[in-house]
Amino acid sequence: MDKMEQWFGTGEGFPWEEKEILRYLGHRGQEIPENVKQLIGECQRELENAAAARSVCAEYPLAIQDHVIDMGVLQTKSRNLEKNLRDCGRILIFGATLGSRVDVLLKRYGQLSVSRAVVLQAASAAMLETYCDYCNEAWREEYQKKGWYLRPRFSPGYGDFPLECQKEIFAVLELSKRIGVTLTDSLLMAPSKSVTAVIGLSKKPGTCSVQGCEACGKISCEYRR
Numbered sequence: 001m002d003k004m005e006q007w008f009g010t011g012e013g014f015p016w017e018e019k020e021i022l023r024y025l026g027h028r029g030q031e032i033p034e035n036v037k038q039l040i041g042e043c044q045r046e047l048e049n050a051a052a053a054r055s056v057c058a059e060y061p062l063a064i065q066d067h068v069i070d071m072g073v074l075q076t077k078s079r080n081l082e083k084n085l086r087d088c089g090r091i092l093i094f095g096a097t098l099g100s101r102v103d104v105l106l107k108r109y110g111q112l113s114v115s116r117a118v119v120l121q122a123a124s125a126a127m128l129e130t131y132c133d134y135c136n137e138a139w140r141e142e143y144q145k146k147g148w149y150l151r152p153r154f155s156p157g158y159g160d161f162p163l164e165c166q167k168e169i170f171a172v173l174e175l176s177k178r179i180g181v182t183l184t185d186s187l188l189m190a191p192s193k194s195v196t197a198v199i200g201l202s203k204k205p206g207t208c209s210v211q212g213c214e215a216c217g218k219i220s221c222e223y224r225r
């Protein structure tokens, strides 16, 4: 079966989050014309054919001292990340991608149809997020059985988490060899629909939203990013 066990075990198509696609398209609640709905549907079908979603994840020790965040294989300073990782004792570092055929699609339509290219960009970004949420949920279940609680994922370049940390993440996870993702000198990932992030593991019970703090109603949470 594959294709992510036919899209996450349902045996059906990809579990699209329509509101995510619309959010990436800058939708503000206005009526969506029929031709746009049709274009979104066509793009979703093309992406389901082209995407080859893959991820790598590894667990490391975590210590924070004098504002230095030590993940064993990587040390950095970031107030935003430090707040998110407070009371965490271990950390997951992961990378994920939709694969190079999605970039082929984006490039082709970038030359042929601006409107289709814009919708493909939005849909593929939403697709990657949903895939990461799926992976995140699986790790959350796995680790909670062992008494560890996941914080929301935090990517290099977010807040004051230095983008330069990508280099160490690529090296320790061997992203190029294992899922075919490379890093340019200007720290851009290829294929473009790829992501890396860290996820704190805490012994302190807490149910974080897989979609992150932005989607979480706990406004006064002490770990909120």
Ligand code: SF4
Residues within 6 Å of the ligand: 151, 152, 206, 207, 208, 209, 212, 213, 216, 217, 218, 219, 221, 222, 223, 224, 225
């Ligand atoms: S705000 Fe919500 S998602 Fe963010 S750290 Fe707190 S509980 Fe977790």
